[in-house]
Amino acid sequence: MNGKIVKNQQISAGHFLLRVTLAESFKTPMPGQFVMMRDPGRIDPLLGRPFGVYGFERSQEEVTVEILYKVVGKGTLVLSRLRESDFVEVLGPYGRAFDTYPEAGxxxxxxxxxxxxxxxxxxxxxxxxxxxxxxxxxxxxxxxxxxxxxxxxxxxxxxxxxxxxxxxxxxxxxxxxxxxxxxxxxxxxxxxxxxxxxxxxxxxxxxxxxxxxxxxxxxxxMEERMACGIGACLGCTVLLKDGGGRGEHARVCMEGPVFNIGDIHWG
Amino acid sequence: MKNAGPEMQVDIGGLIIKNPVLTASGTFGYGSEYVPYLDITRLGAIIAKGVSLEPRAGNKPPRIMETPCGMLNAIGLENPGVHAFIKEKLPFLRQFSVPVIANVFGETIDDFKRVTELLSESKGVDGLEINISCPNVKKGGIIFGSDPDMAHAVTREVKRLTDLPVIIKLTPNVTDICLIAETVEEGGADAVSLINTLTGMSVDIERRIPHLANVTGGLSGPAVKPIALRMVWQVAKRVKIPVIGIGGIMNASDALEFLIVGARAVQIGTANFINPSATTDIIDGIEDYLKRHNIDDINDLIGTFDEEGNAC
Missing domain, CATH: 3.40.50.80 (Nucleotide-binding domain of ferredoxin-NADP reductase (FNR) module)
Known part of the structure; x- marks a missing residue:
C-alpha cells in the first residue's frame, strides 16, 4: 500500500529517519520483520528495498512506521530524496520475527x-x-x-x-x-x-x-539483496549448514531474516 | 450468466484459457506465495516454476542484482524435482480451477522425455512449457534452444510422449530467433513463448568481482521489453502457431503492445516481484482498454498491428 511521508530527516551524514503513515489495515510488525519500500511509479530503481522496522505506532486513525536507514546505493538515495507529503509504497510486514523470552535473565x-x-x-x-x-x-x-x-x-x-x-x-x-x-x-x-x-x-x-x-x-x-520479499524469486538465499532442517538454501525473506546463528554456513 | 464484459478467452495451441494473462515461470513460485495478495482464480493460467527430473539446489548466493530498469538473476533453476512437484506442489495448484502449465527443463533429451512422461501420467497439468534455454550436457553444454537441430529434437520427442499442449519457450540469446521458432513449429510445437531472459552481467568495480556468484545471469524487467516486443512481432509473422509474449511487461499498456503485434497471450514475470497483484491489475487494464475501444472480443485485437500506420 502507499503511505504518506511525514518525516524523512537526515540525522547524521548519510543516515536518515523516515516516518510514514499508513492505512490502519497495515499489520503490526513483529520485531525482526521487514517492509519493502519503493518510490511508487518508478522503474529505475525497479525493485523495492527491504528495511527492518525501527518503530511502529498504532492509534485510532492511523498507523505510523519508522525506518532508520543509511544511503548505500541507488534505492536508498532515491528514498532519501523523497519529501514530506510524498507517497512511498510500503509492502509487508514480511519475514520471520525474533523469538522473545520474557522470563530471560x-x-x-x-x-x-x-x-x-x-x-x-x-x-x-x-x-x-x-x-x-x-x-x-x-x-x-x-x-x-x-x-x-x-x-x-x-x-x-x-x-x-x-x-x-x-x-x-x-x-x-x-x-x-x-x-x-x-x-x-x-x-x-x-x-x-x-x-x-x-x-x-x-x-x-x-x-x-x-x-x-x-x-x-x-x-x-541477516540481510540479502531481494526482489520480491515474499518467497517467490529465490533471490535472497543464504547457505545453511547441513541438517539445518530447511535444506541447503534458505530464503532470507521467508525462513529469515531471523536465523539461529548456529544454522548459518559462513563459507 | 455471463458478465457483460468483452470476451477475453483465447486458445493457445489447444489450451483454452479465460483470459490471455499468465504467470511467467520462476516468478510465481508454485502459487502459494501469492495467495495472500491476489485472487488466483482470475488468472488465465499459472505457469509454475520449472521442474527437472532430479531436485536441484540452485546456485550459490548472491543470486540477483538490480541493473537499470531491470534485474539479473542466476537462481540456478532451484527446484524440488518432478516427483516432489507432482506430490507436494501440484495438489495445491489444482485447487484454483485455473489451468496449470508445468515448466520443464533438462540437461539431456532423456531428462525432458522422462519429466514429460511423469507429468503427463500425473493427470494434474493442463499443458507443458518446455524451457530449452539450458545447456545440453551430452553435447558439450550447447544451449538446446540455440541449436535448431537440438531444439527440433526436444520438441519432437516431447510431443511424441504427451497429448498435452506443448509450448516451447525460446531463448533470445540466438542470432535468429525466427529460425528456431520455425524449427520447433516443424517439430510439432503447439505454441511458442518468448523471450526467456537475456544473458548479462554486472561488475563490482571496488572489489573487481562479479555481482552474481554465477558471474552471468538472466536480464529481465522493463529494460528488455523493446527487444522482447520486436522478437514477438517478428516470430508472430513467421509461424502459424500461437505466440505467447514475455519480457518486461509491467502493466496493461505493455501487455497490449504484445497482443497488438501478434501475441495470443502474455506472461507476467518480474512485475510480480514489485507488485504481487500485477497479473490481475493487468487483466483489469486490458478489459478497460477493450471497452474503451468498443472491442467485444480480444481476438479481434490480437495481431492488428498496422506497420505502415506511421508512414507519411
Missing part, C-alpha cells in the same frame, strides 16, 4: 552500524512486555565513528547498559564491537541469557565463532 543486543534499527525495535518490544519487567537489557553497539552511532540516545533510554565501540576510538572502545563483547562474554550464562545481533556479515560471522561451542541462545538478523 539478561538479554544482550549486539549491533553493528545500521543493524541498530531492527535491534532497537526488538529492545523496545522487550521493554514494553509487562512479563519482561525484570529482564536486564544490555546493548553493544559498534560503528565506524561516533557520529555514526545513530539512535544511541533511544537505545540508552531502553537498555540499562549500552557499550559502544568505534573504529577510530571517537566513542567507547576502539576496535570491533565483537571484541568489546568478547571481554564480557563469560558473564552471560547460557541458560538465562539471550543474545540477538544484527550488523555486517563479518560481524555476525565473528560472533558465530565467539558463541560456537557455547549453548547460549543467539539469533541474528
Amino acid at each position: 539478561k538479554v544482550v543486543f549486539i549491533c553493528g552500524g545500521i543493524g541498530v534499527a531492527p535491534i532497537t525495535y526488538l529492545a523496545q518490544h522487550y521493554r514494553s512486555l509487562a512479563a519482561a519487567r525484570d529482564v536486564e537489557l544490555i546493548c553493544y553497539y559498534g560503528a565506524s565513528k561516533a557520529e555514526n552511532l545513530v539512535g544511541i540516545e533511544k537505545l540508552k533510554r531502553i537498555c540499562s547498559r549500552v557499550f559502544t565501540s568505534t573504529d577510530d576510538g571517537s566513542h567507547g572502545f576502539q576496535g570491533l564491537i565483537t571484541e568489546r563483547f568478547s571481554a564480557d562474554i563469560s558473564s552471560y550464562a547460557a541458560g538465562s541469557s539471550k543474545i540477538y545481533a544484527c550488523g555486517p556479515r563479518s560481524m555476525l560471522k565473528e560472533l558465530s565463532e565467539l558463541v560456537a561451542g557455547n549453548s547460549v541462545f543467539c539469533q541474528i538478523l
Whole structure:
C-alpha cells in the first residue's frame, strides 16, 4: 500500500529517519520483520528495498512506521530524496520475527552500524512486555565513528547498559564491537541469557565463532539483496549448514531474516 | 450468466484459457506465495516454476542484482524435482480451477522425455512449457534452444510422449530467433513463448568481482521489453502457431503492445516481484482498454498491428 511521508530527516551524514503513515489495515510488525519500500511509479530503481522496522505506532486513525536507514546505493538515495507529503509504497510486514523470552535473565543486543534499527525495535518490544519487567537489557553497539552511532540516545533510554565501540576510538572502545563483547562474554550464562545481533556479515560471522561451542541462545538478523520479499524469486538465499532442517538454501525473506546463528554456513 | 464484459478467452495451441494473462515461470513460485495478495482464480493460467527430473539446489548466493530498469538473476533453476512437484506442489495448484502449465527443463533429451512422461501420467497439468534455454550436457553444454537441430529434437520427442499442449519457450540469446521458432513449429510445437531472459552481467568495480556468484545471469524487467516486443512481432509473422509474449511487461499498456503485434497471450514475470497483484491489475487494464475501444472480443485485437500506420 502507499503511505504518506511525514518525516524523512537526515540525522547524521548519510543516515536518515523516515516516518510514514499508513492505512490502519497495515499489520503490526513483529520485531525482526521487514517492509519493502519503493518510490511508487518508478522503474529505475525497479525493485523495492527491504528495511527492518525501527518503530511502529498504532492509534485510532492511523498507523505510523519508522525506518532508520543509511544511503548505500541507488534505492536508498532515491528514498532519501523523497519529501514530506510524498507517497512511498510500503509492502509487508514480511519475514520471520525474533523469538522473545520474557522470563530471560539478561538479554544482550549486539549491533553493528545500521543493524541498530531492527535491534532497537526488538529492545523496545522487550521493554514494553509487562512479563519482561525484570529482564536486564544490555546493548553493544559498534560503528565506524561516533557520529555514526545513530539512535544511541533511544537505545540508552531502553537498555540499562549500552557499550559502544568505534573504529577510530571517537566513542567507547576502539576496535570491533565483537571484541568489546568478547571481554564480557563469560558473564552471560547460557541458560538465562539471550543474545540477538544484527550488523555486517563479518560481524555476525565473528560472533558465530565467539558463541560456537557455547549453548547460549543467539539469533541474528541477516540481510540479502531481494526482489520480491515474499518467497517467490529465490533471490535472497543464504547457505545453511547441513541438517539445518530447511535444506541447503534458505530464503532470507521467508525462513529469515531471523536465523539461529548456529544454522548459518559462513563459507 | 455471463458478465457483460468483452470476451477475453483465447486458445493457445489447444489450451483454452479465460483470459490471455499468465504467470511467467520462476516468478510465481508454485502459487502459494501469492495467495495472500491476489485472487488466483482470475488468472488465465499459472505457469509454475520449472521442474527437472532430479531436485536441484540452485546456485550459490548472491543470486540477483538490480541493473537499470531491470534485474539479473542466476537462481540456478532451484527446484524440488518432478516427483516432489507432482506430490507436494501440484495438489495445491489444482485447487484454483485455473489451468496449470508445468515448466520443464533438462540437461539431456532423456531428462525432458522422462519429466514429460511423469507429468503427463500425473493427470494434474493442463499443458507443458518446455524451457530449452539450458545447456545440453551430452553435447558439450550447447544451449538446446540455440541449436535448431537440438531444439527440433526436444520438441519432437516431447510431443511424441504427451497429448498435452506443448509450448516451447525460446531463448533470445540466438542470432535468429525466427529460425528456431520455425524449427520447433516443424517439430510439432503447439505454441511458442518468448523471450526467456537475456544473458548479462554486472561488475563490482571496488572489489573487481562479479555481482552474481554465477558471474552471468538472466536480464529481465522493463529494460528488455523493446527487444522482447520486436522478437514477438517478428516470430508472430513467421509461424502459424500461437505466440505467447514475455519480457518486461509491467502493466496493461505493455501487455497490449504484445497482443497488438501478434501475441495470443502474455506472461507476467518480474512485475510480480514489485507488485504481487500485477497479473490481475493487468487483466483489469486490458478489459478497460477493450471497452474503451468498443472491442467485444480480444481476438479481434490480437495481431492488428498496422506497420505502415506511421508512414507519411
